[in-house]
Amino acid sequence: MSNLVSTEGYVLRIVPFQDNDLILTALTVDLGKIAMFVKGARRPRSRYGPEIDLLSYSEFIILNGKNIKPLREATLKEYFPRLKENYDHLTSALHSAKLLSHLIRDDQKDLNSIRLFSALLHTLNQEETQVALFELAYKLRLLDNFGIAPQLDRCAGCGQESARWWFSLDRGGVVCGNCQSASDIQLKSGIAQSLNALRTMSWDKLDRLRLSVKEMLFGNKLLDQFMAYHVQGVPSKAKQK
Numbered sequence: 001m002s003n004l005v006s007t008e009g010y011v012l013r014i015v016p017f018q019d020n021d022l023i024l025t026a027l028t029v030d031l032g033k034i035a036m037f038v039k040g041a042r043r044p045r046s047r048y049g050p051e052i053d054l055l056s057y058s059e060f061i062i063l064n065g066k067n068i069k070p071l072r073e074a075t076l077k078e079y080f081p082r083l084k085e086n087y088d089h090l091t092s093a094l095h096s097a098k099l100l101s102h103l104i105r106d107d108q109k110d111l112n113s114i115r116l117f118s119a120l121l122h123t124l125n126q127e128e129t130q131v132a133l134f135e136l137a138y139k140l141r142l143l144d145n146f147g148i149a150p151q152l153d154r155c156a157g158c159g160q161e162s163a164r165w166w167f168s169l170d171r172g173g174v175v176c177g178n179c180q181s182a183s184d185i186q187l188k189s190g191i192a193q194s195l196n197a198l199r200t201m202s203w204d205k206l207d208r209l210r211l212s213v214k215e216m217l218f219g220n221k222l223l224d225q226f227m228a229y230h231v232q233g234v235p236s237k238a239k240q241k
């Protein structure tokens, strides 16, 4: 008796297998993060096309029950063509997919992560968009979803509010003047509030936030340092080839 199941999801990773086959990692609605075996996908006349491309959202019919599940059929649901025409948008989307794939465990179901990734891809599929701002918001929200975001609204040492903040990697967030130590990074006025707004504001209203290019670069760098410190083996953008 066959054990075919159908689910929808995003293709997050593709690895070639032997001469003609592929192994896909997808984040799916019903089965969480799964690996799929796609026989013959690399043959010139393969019956598969964009439905198994990176970042595509497709319906998959798979043979369930195995560790790496054989794919039987795939139907494209969403493709994001504009995103793929723009180097910065594409790089940001691929990096975001890699981070998501890293943070989520195998078979872990997580509709919040799917919604967040979907919001990011739809935003990056627009021609005019503030890529660094949305990528930063995505990362903060993703870490928040997994319970590992930096604390940004109260001192990570004493819990008090403050007008001036430092950022402490080992304490995992902003710290006040009383709790800061020499190795902490002093934050310019308003940065902690902006980062907190990126995490909590409604996604549709994020482009109203006005962060300078410098502030955005600083925020992204700070968060990358935070992840390198707290998240084991986190993929770095610099190393991504």
Ligand SMILES: [Zn+2]
Pocket: 155, 156, 157, 158, 159, 160, 175, 176, 177, 178, 179, 180
């Ligand atoms: Zn404090």
